[in-house]
Amino acid sequence: MLENEEIEEPTIKPVKEIFQTFFKSYSAVTGLIILIGIAVMGFIGPIFYPTDPFDMVWMPFSPPGADGFLLGTDYLGRDILSQIINGARVSIAIGFSAALVSCFIGVGIGSFAGFYGGWVEETLMRITEFFQVLPTLLFAMVIVALFGSSVLSITLAIGAVSWASVARITRSEFLRIKELDFVLASRSSGSNNMALIFKVILPNAAAPIIVQSALLVGAAITFEAGLAFLGLSDPNVISWGQVIGSNRVYILDATYTVTFPGVAIFITVLAISLVGDGLNDALNPKLRSR
């Protein structure tokens, strides 16, 4: 393809240029604005809309708009708008922290595998392959079912099962970069292995890892929603998946009780995906054609 014949650009572009490319893309900026809006809604919204999502405020199955409840009430007469506002906090928090956890594990395993090679690589990549074969949702279900469904255990469970892609990307970047001259230069000027891994190679491998982690945030949010849908969510906090799961039986009477939380998940993940694409374009100019 034509794009591949272009002159190879350096992987790290000046920060300013990255921001410029990112903010030039309408879809990425839209995604970012939506995402910030949802986060603000989740963290500050309850101050302006103080209805407790667990409170029974009205009759069950009051349709949207009627009786002063914009999105109606659910099977227990709880305000769905309030559930969506408060659910945003949980989804965003779990999504980002679970992605952070898998980023840590993935970068750790991938960088060591790529840097050291040999049996270290062999062993670590075997473990990674294993986590790719494992049906992740089931594994997370087992963890949450056995260790209790708190926000912390759910976050750790999601993080612990979804790092394989990060590890593979990190490893392949390390394999490529460790052969480059500047690494040799750094080594000959006396850097030890840890410094080489974390200070020399990792910053240069960051771009694809950041993009992949952005996608992981979206995946973690749907993952959490799936667990909550199955009834494995922290009973003390409201979450979008949980709202869908608990109202599922009543779709005959009240379609809207599952529609709105689903739309919320959809929009959030879509926004993250748009931001991810924007980051990809800004950070990896060579991959833009994909």
Added chain:
Amino acid sequence: MLLVLLVVVVLNFLMLHLAPGDIADTIAQTMGGADEQDMAELRKQYGLDQPFFIQLFNYVVRVALLDFGHSHFYNLPVFDLIMERFPATLLLVFSAQILSLFVGILLGVYAAQNPNGLSSLFVNMFSLFGYAAPVFWTGILLLIAFSLHIPIFPVSGMRDITIESGNFFVHFFDVLRHLFLPMITLASIFFAYYSRLCRASMLEVLGADFVRTAKAKGLSKKDVLLKHALKNSLSPVITFAGLSFSAVVSGAILVETVYSWPGLGTLAFNSIISRDTPVLLGILIFSTLMVTVGNLLTDLTLKALDPRIKI
């Protein structure tokens, strides 16, 4: 492959071991409490007083002999319970995977001929949708649309129990009618990915020299596309399909729960509600087995497509 299964079994044991509480606690709770001596007796009965590695070894041996423990909710051996549900999940997973591959490749090939046209836009839009929409939500929406508002398809289950007699075809179409919505739901995530990948890889292959040669030779457009280009562009799609197998199984769990499809997913859902841990662990082992078999099939397909690949 066996190694993977062994690791899952060991991991299962570790999680059981590390989790707060053990079988003795559960039994004591249901009995309404027990004193120290009874607890020790119970632990001895279940081999929990043995050293860690002996317990682990015993567990692995038991699983190898297909003894996955006993479901206290259904009061049946876990293995029997799983075997009863396994075919339904197998049917759903493989039919969804094959359907999404087929449609995805078809759409990808079509879109690749017109890289900036409507069909390419459609492929990109749909892959965004597949990524962002949670599969259980898509399932519920389809259910509302095509079972409740326009009742074409049944709401749940796998068979119509009112059909008792009838030949093979009657039953076949009955299952097919029940399968349709779950299959479409599950396939909707993956066919988007496949079509996008197929489009990209097809575009790359269409620019290659051998395609130009084939065109210069005077082959028809159809022959160039289907015989030369498609075969060479399939391997990334198939590879990705293999990697997606575990995601398909995960998706199947949610889809089955939505449609009450009588497979491992609904069983897992029920065993969470009834805190039936042995069943959940057994399902984990079985679905890992399913994924590894799926991967093996993928490798064989890849080899058939490209003889240069060695397994």
